[in-house]
Structures are given as C-alpha cells and as structure tokens.
Amino acid sequence: MSGQTLTLDEVRWIAHLARLELSEAELEMMTRQLGAIVEYVAQLQTLDTEGVEPLAHALPVSNVFRDDVPGEPLPVDQAVAAAPDRRVTPRGERFFAVPAVLE
C-alpha cells in the first residue's frame, strides 16, 4: 500500500513549495516516508466525529490580547545582524540585502 497515498509528483511539488532541492533518490525516499505519515494520520478518518466541534487550538483559552502600547524595538544594527547579507547606504540607513528581485 505504501507509495499509493502520495505520488512522486505531489512530493516534488511540495518540495518546490518549501524551496527544497531533492535528488531523485531523496524524492523516492520522501514519498515513501511522507506517505507512511499520511497513512498513519488517515487512520483518524475512520473515527466517527459526528457532532464533534472542530478544534481551532489545543489550549482551552481564548481572547488573549495586549494593549496598543509601543514597546522598545530592536536597535537597527541588531535587527539586521542575523541576516545573511546587509547594506549600509551612504546616508547610514541599514537594510537587509537579497539577490535582485525583478518585476
């Protein structure tokens, strides 16, 4: 039954959406492993859930808010510190830098 729940193309698509580059061997392995997970979860669908409310959250709480009061933001140099690349403009502005995006 394994491999029937998910197709190779579906896994290829999921990998693309997650921006993962998988080799053909990895794709086959993932199809098998993900398929097993889907099958495992599919067992739940055999349960009778008639009249059971869908659960939006695992915790039995709701309506947790904060007031609209400003907090302290991160200093700019710390904000951009963890980025793979940064740029400081001649005016001293600090940006995250990413490969050129067209359009």
Add this chain to the structure above:
Amino acid sequence: MNTQKYHIVVGLEVHVQLLTRTKLFCGCGTVFGAAPNSQTCPVCLGLPGSLPVMNRRAFELGLRAALALNCSIARFTKWDRKNYYYPDLPKNYQISQYDLPLGSEGWLEINTSQGIKRIGIIRCHLEEDAGKMLHDERGTGRDSLVDLNRTGTPLLEIVSKPELSSPEEARLYLEEMRLLMRELGVSDCEMQEGSLRCDANVNIRIPQAEGGGVLATPIVEIKNLNSFRFLEQAVRYEAQRQYEQWQKDPGYLLGKVSKATAGWDEASGRTVFQRRKEEAADYRYFPDPDLIPVIVDDAWLERIRGELGELPSAMRKRLGTQYGLSEYDVGVLMSLGRQTVAYFEETARVCQDAKAAVNWITNQVQATLKDRGGDLAELPLSAQRLGELIAKQKELGLNKQTAQAVYDKMLHEDLEVAAAIEALQIRVVTDTNAVVELVRAAIAANPKAVADYKKGKTAAANVLKGAVMRQTKGSVRADVVEAVLKEELERG
C-alpha cells in the same frame, strides 16, 4: 434596447491600514517614514522562539469597520498562516484569516448619478502587512534592499462582490470606503503612504445577438492602484482592451483563459501584464498554533456598536432632509469631515439659514483654514459667531464685501459680530427716509444717468445705485435702494 457593446464588471479588494500605534502582533511602532528597519523586533522579524500576541485595538477597529459595512460578525475567529516565499515576508508566512473572516456578507452604499446603489461586501478580515522592497531600478542586477518596518502592520482587507458596473462606480466605491474608514477612525487612508490600497478585478460581459446569450472575458486583476483617478482610468482602459482582444481572438473567454495579473502604468496609461505565474497559488493555509482564537460576545459587540456614531450614509440622508441641502452641498460638506459637519450644524442652528451656512463654510472658512493651517478646532471664529454673522448679514442686508470685512475683523481680533461692525464704523442705514435723501442726492449729482434712464436705458439706474452704495460703503440694503430709486425716478 441596449446598444452598449459590453458591460463592465468590477470587484475591488481594498486594504486599509488600521490606525493603531503598534503592529498587529507586537509592540513595534507603525509610524510612517521611520528610519529603515528601526521599527522591528523578534516577533515581526520572525526570529525563532518569539510569540505573537494580538493587538486588542486592531481587533476592535476591525470589528468597528465590519459593523459599519453591515457585515455578519463571526462570533468565533481564528488566525491562519498563508505560506509563501518572498523577501519582504521574513516568517515565510503571513498571518491572516482564512475560513473564518471577522465579517462577511455586508454592503456599502454609493451615491451614483442614478441614485443610491448597494454594493455587496463578500468578506473583511484582518491580516498583517509585508515589508517594503527597494529594487535597483537601473537594472544593474544589484541586490534588492528590504525594509521591514511595515512588516506586521495591521491591515483590514475588504473584498467587494463584482457588482460595480462602471469605472465611475469603482471610484465612487473607493471614495465612499475612504470616507467611511476615516470617519470611523479606522484608518487615515493616506494613499501616498499606502494606508489605502486597491486591487481591481475587471472583466466584461458581451451581449450576443438574439439567442446568443452573453459572453464574458477572463478576469484581470489590476494590482496596487494608488489613486482614485488611476483606478477609474485603469478600469476603463482594461475593459476596452479586453473587448478589442476578444474581437481579435473569439477564444478570449472566461473559463478558457485563466485569470491574469496586471499593473497600471500611469505614464503610458496602459495595463502592463506581469509574467504569467506558471504555478497556481498554493498557500497551504493552516491555523496558526501560536495564536489562540477570539470569541466575540454580545456585550463586546454592543459596546463597539455604541462607538460607531452616525455613519456617513445616514448622515448624508439626514443632512439632505433636515436642512434641505442639495446633494452637491451635502457631498462637499461630508468630504470635509465630521468636524466640519458639526460646525455647519451649529452655524445653521444659530443663523437659521443652512444654505448660507454651507456657502460661508465651504468658501470663507475653508479659505481661512487653508491660509492659517490647522483645523476647525483651532479656528478663533466659533460656529456660534459665524451663525451670528450670517444672521446679522441678512438682518442688515450687508453686501458680500462688507460681510467679508466683518468676518475678517471677527477672525483677526476675536470679536463678536456687533463689536466688529462697530469697529469697522459700518453705518447701517435702516431708516427709509435717510435712503430717500441719499437717492435724491445721487439723482441730483448724475444728470446724465438720469437722462439715459428716461430715454429707456434702464441699466443706467445701476450707475445711480452704485453711487449710493459707494457713498454708504454698502451699509444700506441694495434691495431697499433699488426700490426707492425706482420710485424716485418714475416720479420725476
């Protein structure tokens, strides 16, 4: 018989930025124009281990807007993740509301030339904004820069039904939406700052010869229209473009050609098509486990309803019926905002002449505000005083220039109307005998005008009237002078 070649169908997706001090899920500020990346924290940067907490104010502003748009309010809402990759979205997902939007099935009324039209609202929901990208426009292939200040700013997305049937209606809808959101204090709707944004979904329906039914072209979504004018122009252009494309290619039909996305190029006045995305959007929405649901009970909803005040559509109707104002005058007043409407109502109550009050407020008062800057609250001339001035002008029959002089005096020296009239030494002649004297003197001093008048040139009377008015600096009622003059001339 309808001779139109096609009918335009438009639905709008409007994003308004909510007037909060902080972001939707963190305490970072939302001020426009701050130094790049100076308004961020671990939550809105999407750093591991950080947890979002909902801004109560943002939620309540959303409720307020949804109520004003006559929506059904979801008593139970949750938050969902919309997953996609783009450098302006540091978490790689946007927190939004997917299957349980805050409001659904509402409407907004617009005032068209054919009367009031109700435009359906499919849904409105809260979501967080993305950051801002700066691309190298010169195409040197240099890196793009990212400013994440805007990331996480609260937005309300409002999706209309495709019930707008002309470029004008689309514009009217957006204008009405802006007025409503401003009046409610939900958003400042500054288009230049991006706090009101609009995407238009456009297609056309082409009636066929008898028995041929109606054909429809594929939907084109025009993104990021940032002015009323561009919206109107873009819809008009795109509708005609679709018609021409269908004429060239009869297969250009809804269901056969998939939806496309375009931008509006204001320089060329055309819609510009973005490279067709190969993939269908696949956002893999799922409930955000970091956020807990919101339950809205009756008490909360009633409190928000109580904060709404009079909605623009109701106010528009009331101003028309209560004061007998024209649609035009009501429109001008409303466009100046709720504060001006209140000022008008007080002025009209005092002077008992709504039309004169509108004229004074939309002309002199607006000119004054433009000169001085600031708003009505800072104007030294209260509505009470303006009302008294208008009443006095009518009572004494002051002409426009004199009334303007009194207005200026009241404004600059902070005076009551009586004190201003006195300070200006305006001699108000109310005694008819005195007017007769003045008229006789003018007749005696202008024999040529009198002779002309007798020859049938009735316009010559204006010369005499002008002489009287000049002499009294406009302090006599023009209608009284006219009547006396006529009598004196006929008698002689």
